[in-house]
Amino acid sequence: MANVCQITGKKMITGNNVSHANNRTKRKFYPNLQTKKFYVPEEDKYVTLKVSTSGIRTINKKGISAALKEAKEKGFLK
Secondary structure (H helix, E strand, O other), X not given: OOOEOOOOOOEOEEEEEEOOOOOEEEEEEOOOEEEEEEEEOOOOXXXXXXXXXXXXXHHHHHOXXXXXXXXXXXXXXX
């Protein structure tokens, strides 16, 4: 469960490498995860999260407190 965004729940998916001869071999698509510290003013401390870049955009849009609350409700965060 290491490659999972703690805000959006994005995780690895599988697909195919397709050659010019149309041979197909399995491959993995990983989310663009970044380890980042966020300051939570309500708790007056920093929280380290492993988030995708789209998760960072979500935090910038909604705010860290709302994003954390929503992630806990969906079960992405413990």
